Structures are given as C-alpha cells and as structure tokens.
Amino acid sequence: MEKGISRAVILMGVLLALGMSSAAFILGNQARGIGSGRQSITVKGLAEKPVKADHAEWNIGVQARGQTFAEALAKLRKERPLLLEFLARQGFEKEFIAEMTESVTPNMVEEELPNNRSRIVQKGFNASQGFVVTTKDLARASAAAKAALQLEAEGSPVFYSAPTYLVSDLEEIKMSLIGAATQNAQKRAEEFAKNGNAKVGSMRSASQGAFYILAPGHQQEATEYGGTYDKTTMDKIARVVVTIEYNIEK
DSSP states (O other), X not given: OHHHHHHHHHHHXXXXXXXXXXXXXXXXXXXXXXXXXXXXXXXXXXXXXXEEOOEEXXXXXXXXXXXXXXXXXXXXXXXXXXXXXXXXXXXXXXXXXXXXXXXXXXXXXXXXXXXXXXXXXXXXXXXXXXXXXXXXXXXXXHHHHHHHHHHHHTTOOEEEOOOEEEOSOHHHHHHHHHHHHHHHHHXXXXXXXXXXXXXXXXXXXXXXXXXXXXXXXXXXOOOSSOXXXXXXXXXXXXEEEEXXXXXXXX
C-alpha cells in the first residue's frame, strides 16, 4: 500500500515538473517574440496659416406687440417695410436677403401677488420676423451692424446680432495643411528617436485630428479631437493636427 502511494507521489511530481518545464518553454518563446517585435512611436504634427473670411452673414429682424394675435401681426407687417428700406439703404439687394417665417407667441409676464407671491400670466402677444443677409462685402456688413444700433436708438423695434464672418473653402484649406502637419510630425518623431539612439522607420498609421479656425492671437491647445470655428473676426488662423505612428529601428 505504502509502495503504491510512493509511486503515485513520484509520478505526480514528474508530471508537475514536465508541466512547469513546458510552461517555461512557452513563456520563453512568447517573451522572445515580444522582444523581437518592432517598436513604434506615436506623435502629433501641427501646421497653421493665416486665412481671411470671404463672406458674411447677418441676422436682423423686427418685432411688435399687440393686445390680440391679429393686432400684433398687423403691427409687425407695418414695421417690416421700414426694415427692408433700411437694408436697401445699406446696399443689400433683395436676392441676398432671406426672409424667415412670421411668428406670433403669447406674451407671458410675471405678476406680483400679495404676501410675496407671484404668478405667470399672459398679456397680449409678441410678433416677430427675422431676416438673414448674406454678402461678400465684409465691410458693408460691419457698417450695417453699426447703423442698426442707431436705428434702434431712434425707436425702431429691431433686433439683430453681430455679423458672422465665414470661410468658404474650408476643405481646401484643411488639405493644404495636412502635408505640412505630416512633415512636422516626422521632425518630432526624429527628435524623439535621436535622443533614444534609434531611427524613424516607415509610417504605420496616420489620422487627422482637430481642425481649427481661430481668431488671431488665440491660444488653443492642440488636441486629437474637437476643433474650433471662430466666426467673429475677418482675419483668422487655420490650424490642423494629425496623429502619426512610426516604426522605430534600433
């Protein structure tokens, strides 16, 4: 009985030893495979250049208030020709003025009650209509926005925003910057490799990241995602970021 147990223990020990030996052999081969794998480095490349807006959009509208729906709408339609005359005086032709839909909504106000209480009640109606002006004359759009301020000061019921200055050929600008950004990424990779006593090999992968249209002097961190499109300035800075992975050769 004892001899049988001893033989079983010896046999188990032999099997365990063989298993551990096989595992060590497999792990050793995996480690050598990993060690012989080609190393790589991933860097971001950046390029930018000045661009200028080539057209502008400007939102302006007129509004009115009446005790009834019909009264508010009638007042709005009375004010509308005055606004169109103003736009004509600014040099905007009709084909470049897009009309938005007329809108009439309840005029809701807060009414105070005794004991520091309040409630929201309707008092008449608000009517409004917006217009979108498109022009390639950026200076004209800027001057018109200033003139609208004076028009409002004279009592005209207008509302408006600052003009937005836009760039048409964004895709062409982006493509023109990708090559320069790729060269920038190559230089960065070579600098890293030089300090590590290695050489930059072939490109393994590349992707375009964020694309920015910035106001001059605006600092924006280069990131892989997102982007910014500044529409407040005529002069802008276009910037593109690319992410590239290179093989590294010892």
